[in-house]
Amino acid sequence: MTWKHKHLLGLQDLSRRDIEMVLETAKSFKEVSSRDIKKVPALRGKTVVTLFFEASTRTRISFELAAKRLSADTLNIAANVSSTSKGETLLDTARNIEAMNVDAMVVRHSSSGSVFLLAEGLKCSVVNAGDGCREHPTQALLDIFTLQEKFGRIEGLKVGIVGDILHSRVARSNIWGLTKLGAKVTVCGPATLMPRGIEELGVDVCYDLNRVLKQSDALIALRLQKERQQDKFLPSMREYSRLFGLNQAKLSEAGDHLIVMHPGPTNRGLELSADVADGPQSVILDQVTNGVAVRMAVLYLVLGTKTPA
Amino acid sequence: MGLLIKNAIIVNADKTGQAPQDILCDGGKIARIAAGIAAGGHETIDAAGKKVLPGLIDIHTHLRQPGREDKETIETGSRAAVKGGFTSIMCMPNTNPVIDNAMVVEFIIREADRVGLCNVYPIGAVTKAQKDEELTDMAELKSAGCLAFSDDGKSVLNSRLFRLAMEYAMMLDVLIIEHCQDPLLTAGGVMNEGIVSTKIGLKGDPGIAETVTVARDIEIARYLGARVHLAHMSLKRSCELIRFAKSQGIKVTAEACPHHFTLTDEACSGFDASTKVNPPLRTQEDVDAIKEAIADGTIDCIVTDHAPHTKEDKEVGFDGAPFGLIGLETSLSLTMTELVKPGIISLNQMADKMSAAPARLVGLTGKGAVRQGYDADLTIIDPDKEWTVTREGFVSKSKNSPFIGRKLKGSVEYTICGGRVVYKI
Numbered sequence: 001m002t003w004k005h006k007h008l009l010g011l012q013d014l015s016r017r018d019i020e021m022v023l024e025t026a027k028s029f030k031e032v033s034s035r036d037i038k039k040v041p042a043l044r045g046k047t048v049v050t051l052f053f054e055a056s057t058r059t060r061i062s063f064e065l066a067a068k069r070l071s072a073d074t075l076n077i078a079a080n081v082s083s084t085s086k087g088e089t090l091l092d093t094a095r096n097i098e099a100m101n102v103d104a105m106v107v108r109h110s111s112s113g114s115v116f117l118l119a120e121g122l123k124c125s126v127v128n129a130g131d132g133c134r135e136h137p138t139q140a141l142l143d144i145f146t147l148q149e150k151f152g153r154i155e156g157l158k159v160g161i162v163g164d165i166l167h168s169r170v171a172r173s174n175i176w177g178l179t180k181l182g183a184k185v186t187v188c189g190p191a192t193l194m195p196r197g198i199e200e201l202g203v204d205v206c207y208d209l210n211r212v213l214k215q216s217d218a219l220i221a222l223r224l225q226k227e228r229q230q231d232k233f234l235p236s237m238r239e240y241s242r243l244f245g246l247n248q249a250k251l252s253e254a255g256d257h258l259i260v261m262h263p264g265p266t267n268r269g270l271e272l273s274a275d276v277a278d279g280p281q282s283v284i285l286d287q288v289t290n291g292v293a294v295r296m297a298v299l300y301l302v303l304g305t306k307t308p309a
Numbered sequence: 310m311g312l313l314i315k316n317a318i319i320v321n322a323d324k325t326g327q328a329p330q331d332i333l334c335d336g337g338k339i340a341r342i343a344a345g346i347a348a349g350g351h352e353t354i355d356a357a358g359k360k361v362l363p364g365l366i367d368i369h370t371h372l373r374q375p376g377r378e379d380k381e382t383i384e385t386g387s388r389a390a391v392k393g394g395f396t397s398i399m400c401m402p403n404t405n406p407v408i409d410n411a412m413v414v415e416f417i418i419r420e421a422d423r424v425g426l427c428n429v430y431p432i433g434a435v436t437k438a439q440k441d442e443e444l445t446d447m448a449e450l451k452s453a454g455c456l457a458f459s460d461d462g463k464s465v466l467n468s469r470l471f472r473l474a475m476e477y478a479m480m481l482d483v484l485i486i487e488h489c490q491d492p493l494l495t496a497g498g499v500m501n502e503g504i505v506s507t508k509i510g511l512k513g514d515p516g517i518a519e520t521v522t523v524a525r526d527i528e529i530a531r532y533l534g535a536r537v538h539l540a541h542m543s544l545k546r547s548c549e550l551i552r553f554a555k556s557q558g559i560k561v562t563a564e565a566c567p568h569h570f571t572l573t574d575e576a577c578s579g580f581d582a583s584t585k586v587n588p589p590l591r592t593q594e595d596v597d598a599i600k601e602a603i604a605d606g607t608i609d610c611i612v613t614d615h616a617p618h619t620k621e622d623k624e625v626g627f628d629g630a631p632f633g634l635i636g637l638e639t640s641l642s643l644t645m646t647e648l649v650k651p652g653i654i655s656l657n658q659m660a661d662k663m664s665a666a667p668a669r670l671v672g673l674t675g676k677g678a679v680r681q682g683y684d685a686d687l688t689i690i691d692p693d694k695e696w697t698v699t700r701e702g703f704v705s706k707s708k709n710s711p712f713i714g715r716k717l718k719g720s721v722e723y724t725i726c727g728g729r730v731v732y733k734i
Contacts, residue, residue, distance in 0.1 A: 012508070089625050111626035112510040113580030132628065134510030172510055196513065197504035 003301040007119045007126040010135035011176035019144070019177055022297050026145055029300070030293035032069055042300055043072035046103040050076045051094065052129065053109045058264055058288065059129050059139070063106045066295035072103075072303075090114060091121045098122050104303055107131075125302040133167045139263050140173035142294040144181065146287050147218055150259055155182035160212040162188040162244055163222025163271055164233075166195045170222060170263045175201050188212045189222075189244055192233045209244055213254035220261045221246050221271045237270060247273035251281060259283050311335035312728050313351035314687070317361040319679045322661035332361065334685035334728035342681050354730070356689050359722055362660050363678050364396025364686030365641060366667040368457065368486070369540060369564060369612035371633070372398075372429070375416065376405030381617040381706045383417060387426040389615070389637040389705035391732035394721040396686035397428040397668075397676060398637075402439065403462040409434040409445045411453035418454050426731045427724075428686075430671070435460045435474045435485065441467050444474055451481055456671040459486035461540060462587075464522050466492065468529070475535040484671050486538045487526050489547070490588060494518035499628055501574040501589040509578055511627060514589050520546045527554040527561055538670060539563040541614050543588040545598030552607045562609045562670055563602075567643035568634060568711065570599045576711060582623040583711040586616070587632035603662060604653050610666040611659075613640045617707030635705050639698060639712050641690065645719030649692070656692065664688075685728035694720040 003021060011019065032040055048067040050060050060076060067074045079093060094105060104125040107115055112132030119126045130136040144154060151157055159178055165171045165187045178185050185203040187194070199205055206212050213219060224240065234240050246260065260282045266272045277284060312334040319326040319342070331346040332339060367390070373381040381389075383400075390398045400417065402408030408417070414431045421429035433455035437443045439462065447458060458478060464487065465471040471487070478485045495518040500506050502513025523539060527550060530537040542548060542563050554561045568586060573593050576584045584590060602608040616633025623630045644663065648654045654662070668677030675684045698712045724732035 089621065091624060109626070111628040114626040114628075116580045117624070117626055132510050133512075169510060172508075195507035196502055196515075197507050200504045201508065 003304060006302060008137055008298050008302055009115045009119060009126065009128045011137045011140055011173045011180070012135065014180070016180045019141070019180060022141055022294065022301065023145055023148060025297035025301060026141070026290070026293040029296040030290065032296070033289070033292055038069050039071055040069065041071045043067065043070035043303055046072040046303055047101065048072045048074050048104045048106065048299060049097055049102045050074070050106040050129070051079055051097065052077070053079050054130065056108055056129070058291070059108065062288070062291040063129060063295050066292050066299055069292070070296055070300060072299070091117055094118050094122055098124050104299060127298060127302060130169050133169055133172070135173045136169040137173050138291070138295050138298055139170050140177040141298070142287055142291040143174055143220060143261060143263070144177050145290045145294050146261065146283055149286070149290070150283060151217060154178065157183040157218065158186070158216045159183050160186045160188055160216040160219040161222065162209055162212065162219060162246070164193045164224055164228060165189050165198065166193040167225065168222050170220070174220060175203055179203070186212050186216065190234060190240065193228065209246070210250060210253065213250060213258060216258055218259045218261060219246065220263070223263060223265065224267055224271050241270050245271050245273065246276050248275045248279065251276055256281065261287055264288070311340060311351050312685070312725065312730065313346060313348060313353045314361060314689070315353055315355045316357040318356075318359070320360045320362050320656045320660050321678050321680070322657055322665035325657060329357065332679065332687070334725065337685055337727040339679065339681050339683050339685050342679070354689070354723060359689050359691050360656065361679060362688045362690060363664040364676070364688050364724070364726060365394045365663045366397040366673065366676065367395050367613050367615070367637065367640070368399045368610065368667045368671055369461070370398045370400050370615045370637065371403065371617065372400040373404065373617060374420070375413065379706070380619055380622070383420045383429060384424045385704065385706040386615070386637070387421065387424045387429065389635070389703070391426050391724040391726065392704050392721065393637040393639070394641045394688040394690065394724055395427060395637060396688065396724060396726040397430065397673065399430045399432050399457060399671065401459060401461040402432050402434040407434050407438050408432065409437050409439070411449050414450060414453040414455060427726050430454065430456055432461070432486065433458045435465050436470065439463065441465055441470065444470070444477060447477055447481055447483065451483055455483065456673070457484040457486050457538070459488065459540065461486065461488045463492065464488055464490050468525060471526070472529050472533065475529055475533055475537060479533065479535040482672070484536060484538050486540050487522070488540050489519050489522035489526060491518045491522050494521065498589070499585060500577045501591050503574060503592060505574040505578055511577065516544045516546060516591065519544055519588055520550060523547045523550050527551070527559055530561055531557070531559045534560070536560040536562070541566050541569065541588055541612065542599065542602070542608060543569045543591050543595060545595045548598050548602035548607050552602070555607065563607065564610045564612045565599050565603060565608045566612055566614045567636060567640045567647070570596055570603065571643055571647050572711060577627070580627045581711060582627055582630035583634050583709045585627055585630050585632055586634050600648060600653050603648065604658070609662070609670065611640065611644055611662045612667075613637050617705055618709045619707055623709050633709065635703065635707055635710050638703055638705060639710060639717065641721060642696070642717035642719045643712070645692060646717045650718050685725060687725040688721060689723040689725070690719055691722050692719050694718070696720050
């Protein structure tokens with residue numbers, strides 16, 4: 001079994017075996033990050049550019065460290081929308097960067113599907129670091145890696161995802177990835193933020209967080225964008241927090257079996273109370289640690305493919 | 310000296326000629342239809358093995374001039390029209406400036422005359438600058454040449470204003486064409502809201518944005534006893550509402566576009582911006598319902614909604630791209646391929662939906678039939694010829710078609726407008 005994908009655009013396009021391969025590769029790379037000399041020469045001489053059209057700290061740094069620990073040269077570009085408003089299209093911007101002989105481009109953009117435009121128009125590998133509401137594959141991979149670490153399996157695991165499912169690329173990627181590996185996924189959140197037909201992706205929908213907590217092995221709380229209230233999806237943040245925010249009381253009632261995850265950054269007190277975020281059931285920092293290993297694996301795999309452009 | 314079409318099997322909305330006939334065009338009119346007309350110095354076309362239809366009429370086109378001549382002009386749009394078999398097109402008023410005053414109408418008509426390929430009839434705006442605030446001077450626009458009025462691109466959202474527009478149009482006996490879509494419900498959607506939009510994370514436009522407006526417009530028409538024509542119907546539910554309204558004797562008519570009976574929202578899953586269109590591509594259930602509604606007369610006519618956009622405008626990602634696709638050069642063949650060949654409608658019905666009915670709806674006299682004394686606007690097709698849509702093949706200034714690469718049946722061999730050959734394959 002060899003890796004065949006030149007790009008990583010989403011988990012929708014990957015097979016179960018592909019995902020397992022990333023997880024296995026990440027496992028060996030995780031060890032690298034715990035060494036005193038945190039570097040292997042796997043990508044020496046390769047150039048990895050992160051091109052972010054949306055603000056990000058964690059994901060961008062995680063990719064940068066991943067590339068550096070594989071000995072690749074890295075360059076970070078925080079592109080603002082203004083370069084496109086000057087008449088330069090997304091593809092133009094990316095082609096100009098690629099013309100300086102880049103091997104992989106890690107892209108985040110607010111438009112769903114924008115990474116397809118790049119993958120078609122560029123010769124280098126494209127790694128999706130989040131495209132609109134569509135996918136954020138490395139986040140889901142690191143979530144799955146963390147679950148695998150904690151439970152030793154994904155098959156049969158019950159995972160709840162709570163929050164703004166409608167706008168969440170993290171939710172979508174996790175749904176594709178987790179269901180492919182045999183987990184049972186339940187999505188939870190306000191009905192106004194539940195996308196139409198989501199059940200057809202093989203998940204259950206439940207509007208009662210307490211019930212989801214009781215039946216789940218793990219809960220992924222999503223970040224709630226404050227703009228959702230302005231868009232009238234929510235009556236108030238207070239009401240959201242009451243119904244869908246996770247606090248210690250709700251967690252304790254459900255039991256101590258459950259682990260709590262969050263893609264970060266958290267709105268403390270809104271979707272997650274501080275005591276839960278910092279409590280013994282939270283694996284949020286493990287997720288961050290694993291993120292580097294998973295991204296090393298992804299960069300290593302996509303840059304290792306020998307498929308012609 | 311005229312134009313003589315020999316050996317023509319004539320396809321009209323009501324019947325198909327049993328034996329080949331000759332058609333003599335003279336002075337812009339069909340002078341004579343008979344067997345064995347002597348060639349006598351006339352320019353001659355042999356139509357043996359082909360079908361002669363009344364020149365196609367598209368009552369829903371965007372020509373972009375004035376304002377966005379980089380996307381299309383009256384000249385390039387006319388060229389695309391005649392290549393697609395259209396001899397008359399009606400252009401929507403969402404230009405810059407908007408077609409809301411006689412000067413713009415006169416400019417378009419003058420430019421179309423200069424180009425001299427097909428008839429171009431401007432559609433006047435319902436409201437000034439399409440701002441949904443005040444009615445245009447519709448009587449003046451009518452005398453300048455507007456046969457129909459629309460704020461296409463968007464609904465006349467103000468229901469009272471729309472009621473007044475319908476009353477006023479009734480007095481003038483002009484057609485109101487309504488783009489049915491409630492923008493508050495659409496809320497920035499870029500494709501059909503459903504399982505596909507859920508999967509790929511694009512903002513969904515719920516079908517109810519169309520159907521609530523369809524229902525509103527039907528109710529206003531019923532109340533006033535006025536006519537209303539509903540543009541580019543895309544949903545099964547819209548067809549059901551229209552069917553019901555017609556059964557009640559309400560004077561509602563409707564149109565549909567080839568892309569809405571050919572493609573589903575699955576086509577958007579590759580993020581090809583040429584599949585981004587308004588109203589959006591819907592589901593297979595809707596596609597089937599549109600076909601049925603065309604066949605049973607619920608949908609009166611087929612229109613292109615030809616909406617040219619440059620590559621630069623379209624290639625900015627699906628979210629940011631403008632809505633619309635080009636249709637003038639593919640509509641006839643898509644109708645042949647999707648509706649006529651599978652036996653959903655007959656060639657006669659196609660002649661009705663694409664020529665006779667549009668002429669009737671907007672009151673174009675002397676058009677819509679191959680008949681002695683009628684205008685010599687004719688489309689000669691080879692119903693069996695197969696061809697493949699290519700990017701290079703388009704003569705429209707824009708190439709935003711989701712049908713590139715598709716094999717179609719039925720081709721336009723000649724287009725004749727006012728007795729002159731304006732296109733030949």
